[in-house]
Amino acid sequence: MLSGVSEVLSSVVEDVSEAVNRNISGSQLLHELLSAPWLRALLKIYECLMQFQRLSPSPLLPCASGLLFEVSKAHRPSAEARELYNLLSSPHVQGxxxxxxxxxxxxxxxxxxxxxxxxxxxxxxxxxxxxxxxxxxxxxxxxxxxxxxxxxxxxxxxxxxxPRSTQVTSSQKPVYMRAMVDYCPLQDSSIPCPDAGMAFIRGDLLEVVDQSDALWWQARKLPCGASFAGLIPSASMLRSKHKEQWCIKTRLNVVIFSQKHESTFFPSAGFRRSFRLWRRTSYRRRRQSCTSCSPSSSALSSPYEEVALYQRLPQENHRLIILIGASGVGVNELRKRLIKLNPSTFQGPVPHTTRPIKEGEQAGREYHFVTKELFEYMFCSIFRFVEYGESKSHLYGTSIDAIDEVVKRGRMCIIDVEPPGIHLLRLRNLKPYVIFIKAPSPETLRQTRRNARIITSYAVNRAFTEEDFLELEDTSQLIEAKYKQYFDNVVVNDDLQDACMQLCSIIQQAQNEPQWIPTDMNINTESRSK
Structure with a gap:
């Protein structure tokens, strides 16, 4: 009788199949479960075990390899199979x-x-x-x-x-969001059912399928790995809880930075040969008094950012490419290599400056030459500068207008900015694509920068020191810890040529393939296909 379990299952599947054809409620789910390869393999193993149990002595070792072979032929259990296992092993109201x-x-x-x-x-x-x-x-x-x-x-x-007297059918459409904070249900004492909670980290894409509850939403992480949703706090719940440790999990050094070193996190003594070397603390403070560029406050006020799948049309402007990274990691060098590699496609914005024009220079080619009064008006009154600096009593800056000028000419505008500039650019209709240039391991840094020379605000053309390597690694980790929710992609610059080729591929994907971007960018979006 036991040897015929597989045959009985086959007969049941046939009967259920007829029920599916008659659209009987629940029959489709039952048919899928009973037809699963893992269930058939399990019954086959069960029959083998019962057959061996009747033998004396039981041939445990000889049958082990045979059973292993049978198991190896079975497919990995699906999410539905794991659900069924949970139902049978620990009966409770699943789902x-x-x-x-x-x-x-x-x-x-x-x-x-x-x-x-x-x-x-x-x-x-x-x-x-x-x-x-x-x-x-x-x-x-x-x-x-x-x-x-x-x-x-x-x-x-x-x-x-x-049953409830009137059944309410949900007609909510899925809403897609990017998590701007971290969340762990096991550390949240207010969640109604921790087992039903879903953990996520900053940058995760969420498909919110139910917002009917004011405090607890239901969502899945993308790409979908589970057939069922999990509970997550609503936006209002996270805002009210943002001071609790379970809501925002940050490393101790990031907390220390946020509380004590906000104005000196990105030191003016950087490694790049650009106007950012010439920043002054006074101008940085003035900028912060004009407009807040802190993503931390933005993330806490909006713990979820609604996104939509965007496909750039051929007639549309190219997306702005933003490269960010710690000073010395090679961001500026990568940007220059990309432009040199294909100058007809890639281009950087022309900076503004208050210094006098030099012989051989042309206005609008090397710089936009403006008066100090106009520069300060653009800087403090109408907020036109993404970045700015000062050197030898002259001001330098990259304006939003210069970026728009490149984009409108049909070129791919590539800029490298300090992380606080991301927040300002994301508010523009430039559809920016942010690529984080990550520092490699300390060992790789020592090997690849052994013969390199750097330029800082306090020394010219000197070799890298061990202190520089440590500062580079620490700064790279701090940038990633604080701003990773804004990154669209990450490139580790362990080899300059390989990183450049990888960037070219990523940029082409950003321009030609569907990407998730914030819905408040005034864009034409297409619904995510099911």
């Missing part, structure tokens, strides 16, 4: 949460998890009243006691449920 009415003592379904077994079966709905479990009344019991009854039940579990 739904329960709540007790404090006035009446009734136990009812609080929420049904989107995509879970309870949701797909269509048998349970939010608001349904649970009267009995296996003939035992649950009225007046605490939810924890009901869960204990379910966990202690063996075999079939029978619910007596009074």
């Amino acid at each position: 739904a949460t329960i709540r007790r009415d404090e006035v009446t003592g009734d136990i009812y379904i609080a929420r049904v998890i989107h995509g879970g077994l309870a949701d797909r079966s269509g048998l349970l709905h939010p608001g349904d009243l649970i009267v009995e479990v296996n003939g035992n009344s649950v009225v007046g019991l605490e939810p924890e006691k009901v869960i204990q009854i379910l966990n202690s039940s063996i075999g079939t579990i029978l619910f007596k449920v009074i």
